[in-house]
Each structure stands twice: as C-alpha cells, then as structure tokens.
Amino acid sequence: MLFNSMEFFIFFPITVLIFYILPKKVRYVWLLIASYYFYMQWNPVYILLLFTCTVVTYFGGIFIEKQKNKMAGGKEEEAGASSIKKKQTACLVIVLFICLGILGYYKYADFIVSNVNRILSLLSIGTIQWEHSILLPAGISFFTLQALGYLIDVYRGEIYAEKNFLHYALFLSFFPQLVAGPIERSKNLLVQLHKPQAFSWDNFRKGILLMLWGLFLKMVIADRAAIIVNTVYEDSTYYGGLFIVVATLLFAIQIYCDFYGYSIIAKGAALIMGIHLMDNFQAPYLARNVKEFWRRWHISLSGWFRDYLYIPLGGNRKGWLRKQLNLLLVFGVSGLWHGASVAFIVWGGLNGAYQVLGDIYTSWKKKLRTWRKAQDDSFGRVWLQRIITFGLVCFAWIFFRAGDMSDAIIIVKNMCHFNWWILFDGSLYILGVSKEYFHVLLCAILLLFAVDLKKYKGVDVEEGFLRQEWWFRTLGYVALVMIILVFGCYGVEYDTQQFIYFQF
Numbered sequence: 001m002l003f004n005s006m007e008f009f010i011f012f013p014i015t016v017l018i019f020y021i022l023p024k025k026v027r028y029v030w031l032l033i034a035s036y037y038f039y040m041q042w043n044p045v046y047i048l049l050l051f052t053c054t055v056v057t058y059f060g061g062i063f064i065e066k067q068k069n070k071m072a073g074g075k076e077e078e079a080g081a082s083s084i085k086k087k088q089t090a091c092l093v094i095v096l097f098i099c100l101g102i103l104g105y106y107k108y109a110d111f112i113v114s115n116v117n118r119i120l121s122l123l124s125i126g127t128i129q130w131e132h133s134i135l136l137p138a139g140i141s142f143f144t145l146q147a148l149g150y151l152i153d154v155y156r157g158e159i160y161a162e163k164n165f166l167h168y169a170l171f172l173s174f175f176p177q178l179v180a181g182p183i184e185r186s187k188n189l190l191v192q193l194h195k196p197q198a199f200s201w202d203n204f205r206k207g208i209l210l211m212l213w214g215l216f217l218k219m220v221i222a223d224r225a226a227i228i229v230n231t232v233y234e235d236s237t238y239y240g241g242l243f244i245v246v247a248t249l250l251f252a253i254q255i256y257c258d259f260y261g262y263s264i265i266a267k268g269a270a271l272i273m274g275i276h277l278m279d280n281f282q283a284p285y286l287a288r289n290v291k292e293f294w295r296r297w298h299i300s301l302s303g304w305f306r307d308y309l310y311i312p313l314g315g316n317r318k319g320w321l322r323k324q325l326n327l328l329l330v331f332g333v334s335g336l337w338h339g340a341s342v343a344f345i346v347w348g349g350l351n352g353a354y355q356v357l358g359d360i361y362t363s364w365k366k367k368l369r370t371w372r373k374a375q376d377d378s379f380g381r382v383w384l385q386r387i388i389t390f391g392l393v394c395f396a397w398i399f400f401r402a403g404d405m406s407d408a409i410i411i412v413k414n415m416c417h418f419n420w421w422i423l424f425d426g427s428l429y430i431l432g433v434s435k436e437y438f439h440v441l442l443c444a445i446l447l448l449f450a451v452d453l454k455k456y457k458g459v460d461v462e463e464g465f466l467r468q469e470w471w472f473r474t475l476g477y478v479a480l481v482m483i484i485l486v487f488g489c490y491g492v493e494y495d496t497q498q499f500i501y502f503q504f
Contacts, residue, residue, distance in 0.1 A: 001041040003215070004215060004218055012269060015030075015175075016272055016273060019034075019273055020199050024196040027196045028166060028170050028193055031170055031174065031193075031273075032166055032169055032170040034175060035174055035175040036050075036173060038175035038178065039139070039178055039179075042137075043135065046137040046138070049102060049137050050143060050173060051169075052098075053102065053143060053147050053172065054172050056095050056099060057147040057148070057150060057172075058162070058165055058168050060091055060092070061150065061151055061161035061168075062163070063087075063091050064155050065154060065161035067087050067091075068084075068088065068157065071085070088155060092155050095148075096148060099144050099147060100148075102144070103140055103141065105134075106134055106136055106140060107140065107141065109134060110134060110340065112340075113128055116128060139178050139179035139180065141337060142181050143172050143173070143178060145301075146183050146184060148308070149183070149304055149307075150162075150168075150171070150185075150190075152308055153185070153186060153187075159186050159187060159190075167193055168190070171184075171189055171190045171193060174189065174270070174275075176266040176270045177266045180259070180262050180263070181280060181298075181300050181301070182266070182277055182280040182300035183304050184277065184278065184300070188276075188277075192274075192275050196274065197274030197275075198274070199274075203271050206462055206463075207269065207272035208268065208272070209465065209476075209477070210264050210265070210267050210268030210271065211264075211265050211268035211269060212480040212484070213264055214260075214264035214266075215265065215484050215488070216261075216480055216483060217258075217260055217448065218257060218258060218261035218262070218265075219488035220440075220483060220484060220488050220489070221253060221254070221441065221445060221448065222261060223258075223488075223489035224437060224441045224444075225250040225251070225253055225254040225257070225441060226258075226489075227431070228246070228250050228428075228431045228432060228433055229247045229250050229251045231247075231431045233247060233251075233401060236407075236410060237410070239431075240414035240415065240417050241415065241417040241422075242418050242419055242422050242423065243422060243427075243431075244414060244415040245415060246422075247431075248395075248398055249394060251397055252390070252393065252394045253445055253448075255400075256285065257448065259298070260280070260281045263279075278299065279299065280298060280300050281296065281297060282296040282299065282455065282456075283452035283453070283456040284296035285390055285393075285452070286452060286453065286456045287386070288382060288389060289389055290351060290354035290358055290389055290393065291355050291358055292389075294351065301337075305333070305334055309330050310326055310330045313326045313329065323359075327352050328349065328356065330352070331348040331349060331352030332345055332349050332352065335347050335348020335349060338400070341403055342405040343405045343408050344400065344403070346399045347396050347399040351396055354392055354396075398411055398412060440487050444487070
C-alpha cells in the first residue's frame with residue numbers, strides 16, 4: 001500500500017478515526033493490527049519475516065536483561081559474572097546471526113552466488129546451480145536495523161528490555177515508518193507508544209501540512225523528474241553528453257524528493273496520532289562538504305551506522321589512519337546495505353573517499369591559514385563549496401542509479417561528449433515531459449530550494465506557516481491540494497509510482 005495510492009487515502013482516515021474512538025489503553029493493539037494489515041498488502045507471506053525478527057529480538061532482549069539483573073544483584077563471584085557476560089554476548093551474537101542471516105538470504109543470496117560462480121568459472125570449476133527467484137520483502141532492511149539497534153541498546157544497558165510483546169511488535173511494525181524509515185530508536189518511538197496522546201488540533205494541522213508537502217515532493221517533483229531520468233538512463237548510448245548530465249542532476253532531485261517525501265508523509269501521519277518521528281533530512285543539498293551532507297541526508301541511517309558500526313570499530317579514537325579506514329569500511333557497508341551490487345559498494349566507497357579527501361584538505365587548509373587570510377563564510381566561498389559538494393554527490397549518484405557497474409562505466413564514458421545546444425534547441429522537451437510540465441518541474445524545484453534554504457538557516461517553516469491567520473493557512477492547504485491534483489504525476493497515463501527506497 002503506497003502513501004500516494006487511493007487505498008491509503010481510505011485506510012489512513014479509518015485507522016485514525018478508530019484509533020481516537022478506542023480507549024487509550026488499547027489503542028496500541030489497534031495500531032498493531034492496522035500496521036500488520038498495511039504490511040501484508042505487499043506480500044502476506046512476508047509478514048512471517050517481520051514476526052520472526054520481532055520474536056527473536058524480543059526474547060533476546062529479555063534474556064540479556066535477566067542476565068544483567070543477575071550481575072546487578074552483586075551475589076555473583078568474578079567467575080560467575082564472567083560466565084553471565086559470556087551468555088549475554090552469546091545471545092547477542094546468535095540473534096544478530098539469525099536476523100542478519102534472514103536479511104542476507106533475501107537481499108544478497110543471488111549476488112553472492114552469482115559472484116562465486118564467476119570466480120569458479122574463471123578457475124574452470126563447476127558452478128553452483130541456483131534457480132531460486134527471491135522477491136525482496138518490503139522494508140526488511142529498515143525493520144531489521146531497527147530491531148538490532150534496540151537489542152544492542154539493551155545489551156549496552158542504555159535501555160530496559162520491553163516486557164510487553166505487543167508494544168514491542170508495534171515498535172517494529174508502526175506502519176508510517178515501517179517500509180522506508182526513518183529507522184527509529186526505542187528511546188524515542190517505544191516510549192511514545194506507552195503514552196498515547198489525546199487528539200490535538202495543532203498536531204492534526206501540522207500533520208496534514210507535512211503529508212501534503214510530502215505528496216507535493218513525490219508526485220509533482222520526484223515522479224515527473226523520474227520520466228526524464230528513466231528515458232535517458234535506459235538509453236544512455238543515444239542520450240549521451242549533456243543529456244546524462246541533466247538526467248543525473250534531476251536524479252539527485254528525484255531521489256531526494258522521493259525519499260524525503262516518504263519521510264515527511266510518515267512524520268505527518270504519525271503526528272496526527274500524537275507520535276513524533278525524527279527528522280530524516282535537513283536540507284542536505286545545501287551542505288558545504290560531503291561530511292555535512294551525510295549529517296543531513298538519511299539522518300537515521302547515518303546515525304545507526306555511526307553508533308553501531310563506526311564507533312565500535314574505533315571511530316576516531318585510534319589515530320588518523322584508522323579513522324579513515326573506518327570511514328571507508330562504514331560507507332562500503334552502507335553502499336552494500338542499499339543494494340546487492342558492486343555499483344552500490346562503489347557509490348558508498350566514493351562517499352567515504354570524499355570524506356577522507358575532505359579531512360586531508362581540512363588539515364592543509366589549517367596550515368595555509370598561517371600565512372594566508374581567507375573568509376571561510378564569504379558568500380562566494382560558501383556557494384562554491386555547495387556547488388562542488390553537490391557535483392561530487394551527483395557523480396556518485398550515477399553508480400547508485402545505474403545499479404550495475406558495467407552500465408555505470410558506460411554512462412560515465414558517454415557523459416563526456418558535450419553538446420551545449422540541447423539547452424537551447426528544445427531537445428530537453430522530447431524526453432517524455434512536455435515543455436509546459438518541464439517548466440512546472442523547474443518552478444517546483446525552485447520552491448523546494450527556497451524552503452530548504454530557510455530550513456538550513458534554522459527557520460521552522462511549518463511552524464511559521466501554522467502561526468498565520470486561518471484564512472492564509474486555508475489558502476495554503478487548498479493551493480497544495482490543487483497543485484498536486486493539477487500537476488501531480490498520476491492517473492490513467494501513469495502508474496502509481498513506488499517510492500525508491502522500498503527496494504532497499
């Protein structure tokens with residue numbers, strides 16, 4: 001069930017209405033039922049994977065906490081305490097193995113077998129016979145990381161294990177953020193599920209505004225840009241040179257508006273029910289370097305890898321070289337998390353390499369300051385840094401969008417043949433989007449840019465809008481609805497577009 005589908009426009013109001021009719025103490029049960037129904041709309045059988053992950057991590061957390069309580073009692077001798085710690089660690093490793101094993105089978109089995117067969121064929125050894133057709137379960141990467149984050153927090157003693165199984169099951173399956181995040185922490189979401197809020201008009205108004213803005217980003221910008229991107233990338237030999245450049249720039253906008261659109265719709269839907277989800281994006285394309293970009297892009301995933309992989313690897317505590325190796329490893333894993341392809345690993349590796357080079361540049365810049373004065377916050381320098389950062393990120397997006405390393409190499413080669421006249425001779429209007437809709441797309445992107453610029457400067461745009469007079473707010477809501485209806489990409493000419501991150 002997609003957020004931009006008619007089914008969701010029926011499902012969501014009914015869910016919210018029943019949620020507020022029911023007594024507070026049983027609302028979580030209804031939300032759990034609704035969330036499982038929501039997930040089963042993709043493939044009912046895969047609900048067993050979500051349930052398995054829930055059961056394993058729930059009982060794993062209970063077991064780890066029981067062992068921790070034995071140690072806290074102070075009656076255990078040193079040998080006994082060591083034994084208890086080993087049991088905790090063993091439980092953690094077993095649960096990690098089960099959950100990551102399930103994720104690995106559904107997401108990486110084909111990739112692993114195909115690469116093993118490639119090596120075996122080079123060695124003239126018989127290949128592995130693999131005839132399984134595996135359909136990737138929606139959201140498996142997201143709820144797996146959320147579950148493992150909870151378990152690791154229990155192991156570290158940062159939270160108490162959840163005793164109510166239904167509360168914990170809802171924490172992993174809460175439908176607004178189930179399929180594509182944000183990857184919530186138990187300290188935020190699980191705590192709120194224990195304290196249902198009364199209906200609030202303020203939450204309702206802001207939630208509706210967020211959902212409409214998310215639909216605008218998805219249907220007016222992302223899905224329209226996708227038409228041009230798909231046209232060029234699916235025939236990059238014919239559409240070479242500047243066509244690829246334009247398509248790559250639009251893909252950067254497409255994936256941002258697609259994923260940010262989903263996240264903001266999820267945030268708005270949850271807020272209507274009194275639940276606050278974290279911000280997953282903070283104007284990332286206005287970042288002045290790639291490190292800042294990753295502090296603003298997919299914040300929940302970046303934070304997860306920082307807390308549960310980068311820091312345990314040593315972070316920046318073991319010297320400069322180890323820090324850079326840790327960065328490259330984490331971003332390589334991040335690329336692999338996004339997809340079972342060498343191209344995704346290269347995409348992650350490029351973003352890691354950018355940060356390594358950025359650290360080297362920063363150290364050089366500090367030395368240069370001893371004899372050269374520079375205004376780091378001058379208008380020209382700031383925007384030059386933003387343009388360079390955006391260009392580097394866009395180049396890496398080529399490997400992400402291509403999905404296959406050989407295709408990515410061909411696209412990069414074909415991109416080098418420029419023909420500047422396509423910007424002026426109307427060639428851009430033969431890529432599946434008419435001249436009028438192309439201009440609408442540009443105007444919508446400019447509106448997004450203006451809003452993001454305000455957010456980057458610390459302005460709360462949503463709160464600013466909601467503080468206006470009722471008539472102004474009403475006009476704003478109506479205008480967003482009309483823009484989506486008139487200029488949104490939907491109807492008999494187009495299929496309902498799935499959100500990009502559903503495939504991860």
